[in-house]
Amino acid sequence: MTTQALPIPSTLIVPPAIGRPGAISRFEDYQRLYQASLVDPERFWREQIQGFHWFQLPKRMLMGEGPEARWFSGGRTNLAYNALQRHIDQGRGEHLALIWESEAVNDRQEPVHIRRYTYRQLRDEVAQLAGVLARLGVQAGDRVTVYLPIVPELPIAMLACAWLGAVHNVVFAGFPALALLDRIEDSGSRVVITADGGWRNGKEVPLKPVLDEALTRTDLVKNVVVLRHTQTPVSWVPERDFWWHELVAANHSQPVPAEVESNHPSFLMYTSGSTGKPKGVVHGTAGYMVQTGLTAQYAFDLRPGDVSWCTADPAWITGHTYTVYGPLLAGASTLIYEGVLAFPDWERVWKIIARHQPRVLYTTPALIRAWMRQGEAAPRRHDLASLRLLASVGEPINPAVWQWFRDVVGRGTAPIVDTWWQTEAGAAMIFPLPHATPLKPGSATLPFFGVVPGIVDPNGVAIHGEGSGQLIIQRPWPGMLLGIWNNPRRYVETYWQAVPGGFNTGDTARRDADSYLWILGRADDVIKVNGHRLGTAEIENAIISVSAVAESAVAGVPDETTGEAVLAFVVLKPEAQDQGAAREAILRAIETQVGKIARPREIKFVDSLPKNRGGKILRRLLRELATTGQIKSDVSTLDDSTALLGGTKPA
Ligand code: WT7
Numbered sequence: 001m002t003t004q005a006l007p008i009p010s011t012l013i014v015p016p017a018i019g020r021p022g023a024i025s026r027f028e029d030y031q032r033l034y035q036a037s038l039v040d041p042e043r044f045w046r047e048q049i050q051g052f053h054w055f056q057l058p059k060r061m062l063m064g065e066g067p068e069a070r071w072f073s074g075g076r077t078n079l080a081y082n083a084l085q086r087h088i089d090q091g092r093g094e095h096l097a098l099i100w101e102s103e104a105v106n107d108r109q110e111p112v113h114i115r116r117y118t119y120r121q122l123r124d125e126v127a128q129l130a131g132v133l134a135r136l137g138v139q140a141g142d143r144v145t146v147y148l149p150i151v152p153e154l155p156i157a158m159l160a161c162a163w164l165g166a167v168h169n170v171v172f173a174g175f176p177a178l179a180l181l182d183r184i185e186d187s188g189s190r191v192v193i194t195a196d197g198g199w200r201n202g203k204e205v206p207l208k209p210v211l212d213e214a215l216t217r218t219d220l221v222k223n224v225v226v227l228r229h230t231q232t233p234v235s236w237v238p239e240r241d242f243w244w245h246e247l248v249a250a251n252h253s254q255p256v257p258a259e260v261e262s263n264h265p266s267f268l269m270y271t272s273g274s275t276g277k278p279k280g281v282v283h284g285t286a287g288y289m290v291q292t293g294l295t296a297q298y299a300f301d302l303r304p305g306d307v308s309w310c311t312a313d314p315a316w317i318t319g320h321t322y323t324v325y326g327p328l329l330a331g332a333s334t335l336i337y338e339g340v341l342a343f344p345d346w347e348r349v350w351k352i353i354a355r356h357q358p359r360v361l362y363t364t365p366a367l368i369r370a371w372m373r374q375g376e377a378a379p380r381r382h383d384l385a386s387l388r389l390l391a392s393v394g395e396p397i398n399p400a401v402w403q404w405f406r407d408v409v410g411r412g413t414a415p416i417v418d419t420w421w422q423t424e425a426g427a428a429m430i431f432p433l434p435h436a437t438p439l440k441p442g443s444a445t446l447p448f449f450g451v452v453p454g455i456v457d458p459n460g461v462a463i464h465g466e467g468s469g470q471l472i473i474q475r476p477w478p479g480m481l482l483g484i485w486n487n488p489r490r491y492v493e494t495y496w497q498a499v500p501g502g503f504n505t506g507d508t509a510r511r512d513a514d515s516y517l518w519i520l521g522r523a524d525d526v527i528k529v530n531g532h533r534l535g536t537a538e539i540e541n542a543i544i545s546v547s548a549v550a551e552s553a554v555a556g557v558p559d560e561t562t563g564e565a566v567l568a569f570v571v572l573k574p575e576a577q578d579q580g581a582a583r584e585a586i587l588r589a590i591e592t593q594v595g596k597i598a599r600p601r602e603i604k605f606v607d608s609l610p611k612n613r614g615g616k617i618l619r620r621l622l623r624e625l626a627t628t629g630q631i632k633s634d635v636s637t638l639d640d641s642t643a644l645l646g647g648t649k650p651a
Helices: 027-039 041-051 079-089 119-135 153-164 177-187 208-215 244-250 286-298 317-329 348-356 365-374 377-381 399-409 488-497 536-544 579-593 619-628
Strands: 096-102 114-118 143-147 167-170 191-195 197-200 203-206 223-227 241-243 267-271 279-283 307-310 333-338 360-363 389-392 416-418 453-456 467-473 503-511 517-522 526-529 532-535 549-559 563-572 602-605
Touching: 027 041, 041 286, 079 119, 079 153, 079 286, 079 317, 096 119, 096 348, 114 119, 119 153, 119 244, 143 153, 143 177, 153 167, 153 191, 153 267, 153 317, 153 333, 167 177, 177 208, 177 267, 177 279, 177 579, 191 208, 203 208, 208 223, 223 244, 241 244, 267 317, 286 317, 307 317, 307 348, 317 333, 333 348, 348 377, 365 399, 377 399, 389 399, 399 416, 453 503, 467 517, 488 503, 517 526, 526 549, 532 536, 536 549, 536 563, 536 579, 549 619, 563 579, 563 619, 579 602
Parallel strands: 096 333, 143 167, 143 191, 167 267, 191 223, 223 241, 307 333, 307 360, 360 389, 389 416, 526 563, 563 602
Antiparallel strands: 096 114, 197 203, 267 279, 453 467, 467 503, 503 517, 526 532, 549 563
């Protein structure tokens, strides 16, 4: 297991800030509601779903259990209707829904591109694109791959799919052709939406050319919709490729939103696990919507009129849930930014806050650490008074980083909402209610309504009270995934059979004397680099595709900057002598097959890898060696204890 060095203060409790009228502002109220959600879930959820629009209300809140659990069955709704049209129906059509800023600046250092959309304008764009997609034959249930930079058209594409009941599959614009191809093929997408390119650090990131390369290897895709953004000329396949703006200009029909059943799939999100290729996590409609919309209010206190800035790329689950759907379901305005946050320098982030006045800033410990390294002067120079709530996600937040965030960015008063969840969870699961829950820096605190976390030992035996072990979730929760696309067996095995007693999160956690939860890290072979989730197997597969490589093992090690970093151990074939050339080939293989985000911090060439007698590579030893420089733990199961680092006997 990966444990981050977290000094754990046992009783440091920071008094909560005063909430706005209507927000839960007493800890007893949280406790009462939490109890109610467990004692009578049917009644609890029936009340909680009232604020959403249903074409037909569900009769039962929850049916089935474990992998078969289904929420709000029989209900009919539409995610995009709830995110857009509902607010227009309620008289908020002229409220701001979306603000976009792109990185380019003029000689006075002002951004060149800012666009704003009201709810009505955003709904119109969405309904137009939905009409276009329908003309291309997209129907409810069809998958549409979206490969776009962070531009307004990215949420528009997602919402247009949701409008039709089509299943969006957004692929991170930093992924290479092979990673994109895998996701297109596995999802079975016949339509792909992309752009000529996007902007990153003053340079263009080509997208259409990468898609073209991917599509030379499959004939599945019938149509490509191309957004003109960077204006760079792109190559064209007639009949297959269409400009977004031309299709929209020629479209005269706006379909009505599809009335889909609660458990109709709404999107796929590919994510890494312990083994094999990334898996397509399938999320439904109503359960996802309910937990996303409610947590936007309960965790982030978002209301109509508020601006929210979640720095996550909409292409990841955090971006789906809290850059796009959450703020819109809450009727708030969401801010999106295209490019590098340090462009042209680190001052940019504070300027964005001063310019757009977000109330909420939701980001990752990795970014906060990067801001910390730049010093306090810059944030202190800018007007950050709009910020009332700060939030963190993706990896454990060190108490010192927590404190800096609160003191320097939150002016010592903003609550820090540390949210624990994962791609599979759909929406936040463990977090403090910002105005009610006493905080402990570094702890994600307590579960959301209906969420029952458990801590178990490796045999699945429950640990009650204080203790640490594997984190499981013991009851179904509304935002839970519906399954793994194309792979029902992998779904059941990975999540429901690996650890007895509940849903296997893959994390380890500690419960303290106040029942507060402290996430320690991953228990499996998943590495978190800058909050990105990477599987050791994916990276190893890329490494061994290099002909000079005989064997490889990859481990995650703590890293000051990125949280964890990838360390690759490589055994070269006897005939391969040139380590420099092998290193280059390995880096290239990782970049083209997995992506730049998976680049190892270091590649170590070794004579052999530590294996047990069954031939399984002992990653825990690699991790220990890389972290502490020696191996102290039990090596009795090791096949050859001199295996590491050119035969050096472990201490
Ligand atoms: C893994 C999920 C949707 C969440 C962001 C990425 C780690 C997430 C926290 C937190 C400590 C955290 C866990 C989890 N993680 N939030 N607040 N404290 N660790 O989702 O890519 O599916 O990664 O991120 O290890 O399992 P993801």
